[in-house]
Amino acid sequence: MDPIIIIxxxxxxxxxxxxxxxxxxxxxxxxxxxxxxxxxNRPPLSKKWLLERHDPAQLAIRSVEAIRRREIDLxxxxxxxxxxxxxxxxxxxxxxxxxxxxxxxxxxxxxxLLPGPPLxxxxxVRTLEDAQALAAAFEVCVASGAPLVVIGGxxxxxxxxxTARKRGLEVIVLEGLSRLMSRVVxxxxxxxxxxxxxxxxxxxxxxxxxxxxxxxxxxxxxxxxVGGFEYPAGCVVVGIGVIPEDxxxxxxxxSCERGIIVDACARTSDPKIVAAGDCTARRLADGTLLRLESxxxxxxxxxxxxxxxxxxxxxxxxxxxxxxxxxxVKLQMVGLSHGYDQIITRGDLEKPAFSAFYYxxxxxxxxxxxxxxxxxxxxxxxxxxxxxxxxxQAADPAFELSSLLKAQGP
Amino acid sequence: MPxxxxxxxxxxxxxxxxxxxxxxxxMALNKGLEGIEAICGGMLACATCHCYVDPAWISRLPxxxxxxxQMLENVAAERRPGSRLSCQLYIxxxxxxxxxxxxxxxx
Numbered sequence: 001m002d003p004i005i006i007i008x009x010x011x012x013x014x015x016x017x018x019x020x021x022x023x024x025x026x027x028x029x030x031x032x033x034x035x036x037x038x039x040x041n042r043p044p045l046s047k048k049w050l051l052e053r054h055d056p057a058q059l060a061i062r063s064v065e066a067i068r069r070r071e072i073d074l075x076x077x078x079x080x081x082x083x084x085x086x087x088x089x090x091x092x093x094x095x096x097x098x099x100x101x102x103x104x105x106x107x108x109x110x111x112x113l114l115p116g117p118p119l120x121x122x123x124x125v126r127t128l129e130d131a132q133a134l135a136a137a138f139e140v141c142v143a144s145g146a147p148l149v150v151i152g153g154x155x156x157x158x159x160x161x162x163t164a165r166k167r168g169l170e171v172i173v174l175e176g177l178s179r180l181m182s183r184v185v186x187x188x189x190x191x192x193x194x195x196x197x198x199x200x201x202x203x204x205x206x207x208x209x210x211x212x213x214x215x216x217x218x219x220x221x222x223x224x225x226v227g228g229f230e231y232p233a234g235c236v237v238v239g240i241g242v243i244p245e246d247x248x249x250x251x252x253x254x255s256c257e258r259g260i261i262v263d264a265c266a267r268t269s270d271p272k273i274v275a276a277g278d279c280t281a282r283r284l285a286d287g288t289l290l291r292l293e294s295x296x297x298x299x300x301x302x303x304x305x306x307x308x309x310x311x312x313x314x315x316x317x318x319x320x321x322x323x324x325x326x327x328x329v330k331l332q333m334v335g336l337s338h339g340y341d342q343i344i345t346r347g348d349l350e351k352p353a354f355s356a357f358y359y360x361x362x363x364x365x366x367x368x369x370x371x372x373x374x375x376x377x378x379x380x381x382x383x384x385x386x387x388x389x390x391x392x393q394a395a396d397p398a399f400e401l402s403s404l405l406k407a408q409g410p
Numbered sequence: 411m412p413x414x415x416x417x418x419x420x421x422x423x424x425x426x427x428x429x430x431x432x433x434x435x436x437m438a439l440n441k442g443l444e445g446i447e448a449i450c451g452g453m454l455a456c457a458t459c460h461c462y463v464d465p466a467w468i469s470r471l472p473x474x475x476x477x478x479x480q481m482l483e484n485v486a487a488e489r490r491p492g493s494r495l496s497c498q499l500y501i502x503x504x505x506x507x508x509x510x511x512x513x514x515x516x517x
Contacts (some may be wrong), residue, residue, distance in 0.1 A: 041451030048453075055429075058436045059451070066442025295449055323455040330477070332455065373477060377457065377484030 001027055002099045003073070004309055005090050007080050007248065008106035009033030011042075011295055012277030014061050015302025016104045016309070017072045023310055030098065031067070032078040032090075037128060038064040043295060045131040046159040047325045051167060053135050056128055083252040085270055102272055102309040105249055105260060106302070109242035109278035109293065114151070119213055121220040121235040125156055126242070134160070137235040141169050146234025148172070149223045151210055153180040155324045157239030158193065162326040165200045172203045172231055174210060174223065176240075184322075184333065185356075186343055189368050192352040196329055242293060244279045257281055259291055264315035266305035274308045276301035282316070290336075294322045319383040321376075332376035335366030335383050344394040347372055355379070357394040364388040378402050412506040416461075418445050419514035428501060434510070435459040435496035445512035452497035454478065458516040460485040461499075463492040464509040471505070474498060487513030 004020065006013045009031050017031050033039070040059040049059065057063070067074045079093035083103065090098045111124025123134045141148055141164075148164045150157040153175030161171045179190035180197075197204060214222035214230060223231045244259035255261040255269040259281030266274045277298035281289040300316045307314035321334040329352065340358035347354030347370075355375040358366040364387075367379035378401045382389065385405070393399045414426040414434055422444075426437045438446040438459070447458035454477055463471060468491065474482065478498050482489060492511075501508055 043451050043453055054431055057440065058432055060436075060440055061451075062442050063440040066440065069442060295451075299449060323450065323453070325453060325455075330455065373480035374483060377481070381484075 002088070002101040003028035003030045004102045004104065005030045005032065005098060005100040006104040006106060007032050007083075007090065008108055008245075008277070008279070009035070009039050009074060009076070010106060010108050010277065010298070011039065011061065012108075012298035012302040012305070013104070013106035014039040014067065015299050016106065016274075016276060016306045017067070018062075018070065019303050019306030020309065021070050021072070023306060025306075025310055027101070029072045030100075031072050031074045032080060032092075033074065033076050034079055035127065036077050038062065038067060038074060038076065040128060041295075042126065045128065046125045046156050047163060050131055050135050050138070050160070050163045053132070059128065080248060083248055083273075085252050085254075085273070088272060100272070102274070104305050104309065105268070105273065105275040105279060106277045106298075106305075107245040107248060107279045109244050111238065112241045112243050113238055114210065114213060114240075116212055117215075119215040119220040120218055121233070122213060123235065123237050125160060125237065125239070134235070134237065138164060138167050138169060141234035142167060144234055145170070147232065148235055148237065149174065149231050149233040150237045150239060151223065152176070152239035152241070153204065153206075154183065154239050154241070155181060155322075157237060158197065158326050159324060160237045160239065161197060161202050162200065165202060166327070169234075170203075171201075172205065172233075173197070174208050174225065174231070175204065175206050176209055178206050180204075184337075185331075185368050186337065186340070186358065188343060188345065188349070189331075189356055189370065192349065192354070192370055193326065193329075193331070196327060196352065200327055242278065244281070244291070246279055249273075249275065249279070257289060259289070261289065262301070264304070264317075265308045265313050266301045266316070267308050274305035276305040292320055294320065296321050319380060321380055328371070330369075330371050330373065332369045332373065333366070334376060334380045335364075337366035337368070340365060342391065344391045346375060346394055346397060357389075357391070359388075359391060362388075362391075364394070375401070378405070381405050412501050412503050412508070414501065415507060415509045416443060416512060417509070418443070418512040420444075431500075433497050434461070434499040434501065438496060443512065445514075445516065446496060447516040448497060454481060454495070454497065457481040457485050457495065459496040460487060460513055460516060461494055461496045462490055462511040462513065463494050463499075464511075465492050467505070467508055468492045468494075471499065471501075485513070486515050486517050 147170035450456040
């Protein structure tokens with residue numbers, strides 16, 4: 001029998017392979033990775049790993065040997081050039097044609113960069129090599145005193161800014177909109193994050209549009225903004241989002257729209273093909289498309305995709321969650337807050353150590369927590385179980401939110 | 411290097427040969443141990459690398475941080491006196507042979 005082929009050996013790809021084995025699929029599995037490394041955890045790359053730079057093997061989701069022991073045929077440095085759906089084949093860059101019984105696409109995303117010729121000293125943060133090169137650039141900046149300029153005040157940009165400050169770099173953050181992380185969190189959370197970064201000495205500039213990078217001898221030396229202001233830079237990190245890697249799928253005629261369109265069970269428009277993780281856009285019941293870029297999404301969609309390959313339905317029903325570490329502040333988010341009409345805060349806004357509870361039409365839809373781990377963990381369970389505390393309960397620090405879980409019983 | 415003796419929920423035992431500077435979670439992932447999910451990759455954000463340290467050994471380990479204690483309140487499996495997050499466990503030669511148990515679920 002032909003194998004199940006998985007294109008992309010990141011978080012989603014390895015999840016599909018392992019879930020297939022856990023679900024007692026005994027056929028061949030080919031896991032094709034484009035990078036030179038086995039599957040590794042990316043979240044630490046913009047955070048503490050940038051400072052501590054341990055052995056890259058410590059980032060592994062699984063060691064290559066552990067994967068192969070489960071009879072998963074992991075191939076590294078393996079570039080896929082096309083998918084031939086009519087023949088049920090994957091074409092590799094080296095000319096091989098591999099037939100599949102089922103196909104999973106987990107190609108992830110790539111960093112959105114600025115237009116213009118490439119310059120040394122300009123980084124996105126996605127791969128281990130990106131992080132290694134950035135860590136080396138930090139050391140050059142520490143030695144020369146040249147600042148780091150971060151373009152984009154989102155999660156990646158702010159995590160890198162925090163890490164760079166810890167290393168002693170001067171840091172300037174340029175944000176196109178009027179507040180931090182505006183795509184995801186409410187103004188009250190943005191303001192708290194702003195205070196934290198300012199108190200750590202980061203210079204943050206808002207409502208600023210980058211016109212271009214300034215280079216000398218092929219290396220970046222500054223950033224020019226519209227209006228003609230120039231910020232000198234020893235290195236630049238671009239954190240303006242990612243582009244779903246859907247080119248193979250799109251060239252093969254699968255439905256794509258800023259990502260490979262999948263249903264709640266990770267199925268694409270071809271019954272033999274599933275997709276999971278950053279490369280997908282999920283069609284919701286109301287017809288809209290939802291793009292999530294997170295580890296949790298990759299894992300949940302990966303499990304759904306494995307089930308779908310085995311002819312079962314396992315829809316993604318868990319409430320999405322995310323996290324970010326900036327200095328000693330742990331920002332944890334659960335649920336999707338857009339469309340909220342009421343915010344209740346719980347905790348200490350100044351410290352900051354508080355949670356923002358987002359309500360829509362009186363129902364809890366999401367919770368953002370800053371250094372309130374307990375709130376976050378309880379909120380995940382509340383949202384997964386469809387339990388909505390009353391706004392007054394959420395606001396009352398003496399009210400045990402977990403009591404609502406116990407009241408409902410197991 | 412010190413060894414950690416892991417017993418999973420089904421009773422299978424695996425010996426982790428630790429490496430300098432590695433957490434028990436990192437070593438468990440490396441070995442492909444069943445039952446340690448470690449979704450967040452060791453960032454103290456998910457509580458899915460829960461393990462039970464043998465009660466006779468627990469007091470010999472450095473105490474958990476406030477953050478770890480908060481996460482431990484919300485582990486999926488039963489919380490016991492020996493509950494720890496394996497991403498926070500770094501052991502040295504004095505703890506050679508540390509026995510830990512892997513719970514039946516992490517999510």
